[in-house]
Amino acid sequence: MRIHLSALGCRLNEAELEQWASSFTRAGDQIATDPDEADVLVMNTCAVTREAVRKSRQKLQSLQRANPLAKLVVSGCYSELTTSSELAELGVDLVVPNTEKDNLVPLTRLAFHQPDMPQAATQPNATALFTRNRHRAFIKIQDGCRYRCTFCIVTVARGAERSRAVHDIVEEVRQLSSNDVKEIVLTGVHVGGYGSDLDTDLESLVRALLDDTDIPRIRFASVEPWDLSDEFMRLFENERVQPHMHLPLQSGSDTVLRRMARRCKTDDFNRLTTTLREAVPGFNITTDIIAGFPGETDQEWQDSLTFIQTQAFGHIHAFTYSEREGTKAASLPDPVPTAVRQQRSKQLHQLGEQLKQQQLAQSLGTQAAVLWERGKQVESPVGEPLWRHQGYTPNYQRVVTHSSTNLANRITHTRLERVDNGKLQGVVL
Ligand code: SF4
The missing domain is CATH 3.80.30.20 (tm_1862 like domain)
Structure with missing residues (x-):
């Protein structure tokens, strides 16, 4: 997995980030500097002041916008003190309580990554x-x-x-x-x-x-x-x-x-x-x-x-x-x-x-019938509604598209136009 890590607040939060980075690397994952290149976004939040709370929220929103398809993992004081419904609204997939911070890496890998050997090798998961x-x-x-x-x-x-x-x-x-x-x-x-x-x-x-x-x-x-x-x-x-x-x-x-x-x-x-x-x-x-x-x-x-x-x-x-x-x-x-x-x-x-x-x-250049999954609304440069979706071709290639309509659960003919950051980008025909 590619992991992007960020933190707000105290030195301790920063230090934990370092520890997590080396644990993820030891486990075989890669650290991504850009959130857009990551499969998982991990954020260590802070709530020491009202300003820190505001910044934590803002940072989570911007991470989500930068890569709506990545899994979002939060820990730290803001996630501890806020409600789970608010975190869900921010698109958070996993909350790691402060008491479990030492286990953030295994918990994240357990949630979003296969173990080294599948449970029933090889009853691949x-x-x-x-x-x-x-x-x-x-x-x-x-x-x-x-x-x-x-x-x-x-x-x-x-x-x-x-x-x-x-x-x-x-x-x-x-x-x-x-x-x-x-x-x-x-x-x-x-x-x-x-x-x-x-x-x-x-x-x-x-x-x-x-x-x-x-x-x-x-x-x-x-x-x-x-x-x-x-x-x-x-x-x-x-x-x-x-x-x-x-x-x-x-x-x-x-x-x-x-x-x-x-x-x-x-x-x-x-x-x-x-x-x-x-x-x-x-x-x-x-x-x-x-x-x-x-x-x-x-x-x-x-x-x-x-x-x-x-x-x-x-x-x-x-x-x-x-x-x-x-x-x-x-x-x-x-x-x-x-x-x-x-x-x-x-x-x-x-x-x-x-x-x-x-x-x-x-x-590239071929067309396929893509089954689109639930999308996320993203900001459009011209202020119009814009949906970002991912879907799969019949031969199970993942495709991403932007559309002015919600395509969830529709199968559309799509031209596979280019590869960005390792992902196929499609245009609905
Ligand atoms: S065939 Fe598959 S499930 Fe059966 S013993 Fe071999 S690996 Fe296990």
Whole structure:
């Protein structure tokens, strides 16, 4: 995450800022000097005088205006003494009480950032992958997993595969659609295994959703890159099935994949991504990679980076390996030193950013049907009402636009015009 920090008031507030900056950096986040470049804005407020209160309010408003899409975190005396409704009006997302100031960094990361290893590596956290809002709903279609990847605690924690009945899921989606939800995301621990206990499969479920509901957009959260039939691939011929899949690769080295007990080696993965991209040009593939798995040699790491580069991922969730008690991987020999894990993770972030920018550049000049989320009113240079919205293309690229009308929950044809600060800027047609 990129963090912008600011403070008002006493020396102590300034000193805390320093501490937070170094804790965020140690945790792998970057400090942004400009609020517009940050994902999270942290402000240490003050209330020692009435003037300090006024300035704290003013500063929060200006941070919010500078970057309405960033998360706003406040701490300090003003946030302590003011009401939560006033803070909510100022767009504050998280308040850290003075007594918890020492924990501001972990609390912020917990609220807005994935932990180093996802809770159920790699039941990649759907909420981290997809923003949750009124127009997008997550539908849990199954639980449990029959496999035994060596880093994963899921099979121990979540047991055998259990799927929800098709008619039950269809009914839920119908309800959501009648409440104006425009997009559903199918989630589970092992989504590709859906129906193994009910004598059905994922493809049949999606066909039923297409036939028996009028939900405009269907997405998949994270799907293990195996157990996907040719019939499944053909689902993407229907435009309501969105051309994006999050396929956790975990490593681009076959020997590491073997130690992880993954069922998909690099050749299989490449075949899968090639098929998807041939089916729908611009198909977006995102992934999870673990850096520093036990025994990962320099050569394996280099092989991994080389393969990852060929896959043109739209986004990489980079996880620094950490031992999880109860998994087989935790007792594997030759653990990678922590500093090397972190250095690899950093390299992976850089590669991920580079691949993402390449993908954004390829989208420029194209048009896409963007589903807009709730916007924020911003000041217009000519005094007219102006809304700033973010939304997502079918292949899950984030787009920002300014519009004189409120576009919330509308799907509009949009031209993807340019990239500013790493974000696609669109013009509604
Ligand atoms: S396939 Fe592997 S990583 Fe995925 S949930 Fe099952 S055991 Fe865990």
